[in-house]
Amino acid sequence: MRILHTSDWHIGRSFHGHATLDALRGVLGALVDQVRGNEVDAVIVAGDVFDSAAPAAACYAVLTETLGALSSAGAAVIVTSGNHDSAARLGFQSSLLRDGIHVVTDPLATGTPITLDDEHGPVHFYGIPFLEPALVRHLWPDAGLRSQRLTMEHAMGLVRADAARRGGRSVAIAHCFAAGVDATPGVEREIRQGSLDVVPISAFDGPDYVALGHIHGRQRLSDRVRYAGAPLHYSFGEADKPRGSWLVELDADGFAAAEWLDLPVPRRLVTIRGALDDLIADERFAHAADAWVCAQYTDSTPQSDPMRRLQARFPFCATVLHTPEGARGDDGLTYARRVRQARSDAELVDAFLGHVRDGEGASEREAEVIRDVIDERSLVEATA
Incomplete structure (x- = not known):
């Protein structure tokens, strides 16, 4: 079975105030071509489909078009919700979607697979929507879900228990911050508190492949645990990170191979x-x-x-x-102390400039102008 692993589409996200919807539509079209060209059996979208909990109408149109095109290309599609998504809004039309398109947003669906078959038998896909501990702990009151780590470990326990009963191969899909990843500062909205919410890789033991979302750059945590990253660059901090998807192959024994497929970059x-x-x-x-x-x-x-x-x-x-070069280092003085230490009007102006310029006071030419203005004012005051 061939599986295409993608995530973090963030439909509706802007780039420094510029709309990205048309660029994303083009890149997702290239993703459909990857599915068709590689005879993909299943596409996984591991969370953060939308960029906000209340996406604009045009965002739904892009999602509907893309899901339909992926299905028409011959693949089953399995989508889970991420921390940016509203599970209710993402999942409201799931019952109306064509056969072969599955949107998993219900926490209680954790541990219940979507099963696809190939020549080697069944493959069970376990979608785990983003689980906010404070919002789902009442569903499993005896589990003590105080953090993302504990919540994901509980969810994966449900997956392993069900997979053991069913037998066959299995794939897990989750949206979280796993230990050992290289995140992009200021890009991936934090879903952790200190070290408590970093999910250890050992939590994902069991399935033949684990498709993760949340990190915007591709990451290989092990052969069978990977992040695909976002299909577009959404920050200059991501500029050196390639855009694409993982083409994963399962054989009769489970994980067989994973190949990176590049997606086009609309603008460098x-x-x-x-x-x-x-x-x-x-x-x-x-x-x-x-x-x-x-x-x-x-x-x-x-x-x-x-x-x-x-x-x-x-x-x-x-x-x-x-980002000036050669700026003076922080001398530890507050602005008020600089003002108190000024012995002349010129030093007072220099103290102000140093405050607003991160330590860079008046240049030599500026100092000349300041002295001329002060001297002229003093002369006017003396003759008034």
């Missing part, structure tokens, strides 16, 4: 750094002209209207950061 993500005038004019930055750009300008002082000026050269400049 590039970070450029230098003085603002250099970013605007220097040819060494010409490669970024058609990319999403994160511009870090290193001038000692903030510049006027940097986004507008940069977008004249880089139409897809998405964010601008002022």
